[in-house]
Amino acid sequence: MAKEELKIGEISKPRFEFRSFGQDFEEAAYLMGRLSVPVPRKVWERESDEIYIVSKTNEINNTKIRDGKMDIKTFVTSIDGLEQWNPLMKGEFPISAKVLKEEVFPAFMVSTPKFEKENYSLDEFMEMVNQNQELQAVRVHKERYGYMVNNTICELADVLINGAHVVSINSESTEIEDIKATLRDLDLEDIENINYLQAIKRIIGWSDKTLAN
Secondary structure, eight states: OOOOOOOTTSOOSOOEEEEEEESOOHHHHHHHHHHOOOOOGGGTSEEEEEEEEEETTOSSEEEEEETTEEEEEEEEEEETTEEEEEEEEEEESSEEHHHIIIIIHHHHTSOOOOOOSSEEOHHHHHHHHHHOTTEEEEEEEEEEEEEEETTEEEEEEEEEETTEEEEEEEEEESOHHHHHHHHHHTTOTTSOOOOHHHHHHHHTTSOOOOOOO
């Protein structure tokens, strides 16, 4: 069966992903830029402000809010150290109490608050988050630069996590062997795969692990 040719910004079957966080990926970033095929102008540079909701009791559901929309992805499997995540829930504020009760708070794996209204604004939801000691809202600013190497979607990003600056680098594809080839070409084979959920917890002090460098 022929491999799927990935196109940045288009929906494909679930991808596997390598991502890491640290202070310096200058050499890998240089190689990524040199090896990349041309990519659409719209992904040359992208900037966004997001809110990640992290939970002390959850390691498998990744929740973020951007432009008034909530997106939850859930961990599916790991093969050869590469992670696969699938969409679990997408919603928009104002959001219904039913969705919060049946989908959002169960994804956090914390106790569900009492709901007295049918719908909740983003500010009202954030108030519920702030009142729960098991949850924390984390502000994340991203400046992302897109590439494509070995038919894998690649990215270098300057990231501020509650104001702390880190660098992220990643490669994702439906084909595991293409990611492995990219990691070899970028000299990233010995670098730890760290997803956003893990990186945020390390930075805010909810984990005693360090970043990749």
